[in-house]
Amino acid sequence: MIPRATVKKIIKSHQNKALSKNVDIMIYLECILFLKRLAERANEASGSGIIQQRHILAVLEKVLQEFKGQ
Structure with a gap:
């Protein structure tokens, strides 16, 4: 499991806008x-x-498409 602080740091490095809590x-x-x-x-x-x-590679594109549709 990744520490929450690390996840926040990654998100912040890719997003300059303020995000919800x-x-x-x-x-x-x-x-x-x-x-x-x-x-x-x-x-x-x-x-x-x-x-x-x-x-993994055989199903990756299909799973990505499923998640993009959500």
């Missing part, structure tokens, strides 16, 4: 949900319990 938590949760969905889809693509890089 807990936006860092929302961004962190979205990242966790993205990684979880990516792992689930890669696991389905692998057909076994072992996920390899090629499985």
Whole structure:
């Protein structure tokens, strides 16, 4: 788990505008949900319990599109 201060620092370095108080938590949760969905889809693509890089790459674009649509 990444410390909250680190997440805030990363967000601040990419965004100069003022953001709401807990936006860092929302961004962190979205990242966790993205990684979880990516792992689930890669696991389905692998057909076994072992996920390899090629499985991740095979489903990455589709998962990115799903998250862009939200």
